[in-house]
Amino acid sequence: MQFRTIKKALVAAAAVFGLAFAAPGCATHGRGALYVTNAQPPPPRYVDAPYRPGYTYIQGRWEHYDNGWTWRDGYYVRQRPDQVYIQGRWYSDGNRWRWRDGYWDRRDHRTPYRRSRHVNDYPPR
DSSP: OOOHHHHHHHHHHHHHHHHHHHOOOOOEETTTTTEEESSSOOOOOOOOOOTTTTTTEOOOEEETTTTTTEOOOEEEEEOOOTTTEEEEEEEETTTTTEOOEEEETTHHHHHHHOOOOOOOOOOOO
């Protein structure tokens, strides 16, 4: 009896583990900074957001779910002293599309452009 219970638990764990890695089309990495899909995203919708002193506008983006693409509206965040916000973007990596989250960068920081394995991974600043 105890052997059957353990066997059922192992089979259930293997099924859950296998489904976690078999989900096609998407993956996340780190703090949600990278999203991968096989489907090409629609063109971005650019919004001419009004200037708000002390705030930065984060552009909206397309998100891919099982039933297709959904637009996520942009929003305002408080500015950080001596920093600029680099907007997130989709970029092509072979036959896959990857989302790179936006990030804050120091105003005086100028890193030379590095060509990595993913040529479009980091845009020139």
